[in-house]
Amino acid sequence: MPFQCRRLEFAKSDARSLLFLLQYLIDNYSELQLVTIGSFVLHEFVFFSFGLPYLFMEIAGLRKYKIQNKVNTYAAQVKCLVRLLFYHTCVNLPLMGASYPIFKYMGFTSKLPLPSWKTVVFQILSYFILEDFIFYWGHRVLHTKWLYKHVHCVHHEYATPFGLTSEYAHPAEILFLGFATIFGPAITGPHLFTLWLWISLRVLETIEAHCGYDFPWSPSKFLPLYGGAEFHDYHHRLLYTKSGNYSSTFTYMDWIFGTDIGYRKLKALKEMGDEIPEPVVAIDEHLTNGKCENDQSKQSLLCD
Ligand SMILES: [Zn+2]
Numbered sequence: 001m002p003f004q005c006r007r008l009e010f011a012k013s014d015a016r017s018l019l020f021l022l023q024y025l026i027d028n029y030s031e032l033q034l035v036t037i038g039s040f041v042l043h044e045f046v047f048f049s050f051g052l053p054y055l056f057m058e059i060a061g062l063r064k065y066k067i068q069n070k071v072n073t074y075a076a077q078v079k080c081l082v083r084l085l086f087y088h089t090c091v092n093l094p095l096m097g098a099s100y101p102i103f104k105y106m107g108f109t110s111k112l113p114l115p116s117w118k119t120v121v122f123q124i125l126s127y128f129i130l131e132d133f134i135f136y137w138g139h140r141v142l143h144t145k146w147l148y149k150h151v152h153c154v155h156h157e158y159a160t161p162f163g164l165t166s167e168y169a170h171p172a173e174i175l176f177l178g179f180a181t182i183f184g185p186a187i188t189g190p191h192l193f194t195l196w197l198w199i200s201l202r203v204l205e206t207i208e209a210h211c212g213y214d215f216p217w218s219p220s221k222f223l224p225l226y227g228g229a230e231f232h233d234y235h236h237r238l239l240y241t242k243s244g245n246y247s248s249t250f251t252y253m254d255w256i257f258g259t260d261i262g263y264r265k266l267k268a269l270k271e272m273g274d275e276i277p278e279p280v281v282a283i284d285e286h287l288t289n290g291k292c293e294n295d296q297s298k299q300s301l302l303c304d
């Protein structure tokens, strides 16, 4: 059998397995269980299986393609993991349960057949655009002095992000992130398959944006308007009042509202081959006028 035909056969059998798995889940669990527990299990699986390798790369000292020279201490890495497990269980899980009645009211279904690929693609693209828009404005508000000091500084404890730090945030911010993520599905009432695909892609996107590595194969290298790791890493490196690059997924919101000027200037200088000094990291701001009240141990988070 020619190679192309074999690949097609594999793809068909994968699709059949996926449908079989979905049918099994639908037959054995309620929609509430699938949206709450199912989404939680899927989220944890995607989050840790994609996020942990970046942590191992940092621990292993893989410096090629690493955006910043600094690495996090062992204590900082463990602290991130422990808090994530706690917040995922105590904030994310109840949020998924609370979302189900809204999804259902708006037409959510888990019944087969699956929606057409055109519907799935249109909905997922819309969710990315909506989430990016809400995130951009919410993120800018989080960078005002009071909210930064009391809420958003938790996420910025990690001036050198490593994938898992993408969801390391104050519980109030986790609720905001959750709102931005479920807003699209909440107004469209998607199929369970679309919801799970959206959750998976959104998790992959935010982990990649915080991974700390800028590979030649990173999505930002071939997807137009996509931000990615280098774009968001800049946001984590700078003082909270000067950072910019507030979008989650795309670059156009920052371009339209002029909040990427510093980033674009720095990038242009780098492309011209100029020697650029390491920008002042957010940690310095924590230790001066923007001191975070939620954490006392920032001085020990980084090492060279
Ligand atoms: Zn921020």
Ligand SMILES: [Zn+2]
Pocket (backbone or CB within 6 Å): 155, 166, 210, 232, 236
């Ligand atoms: Zn971030």
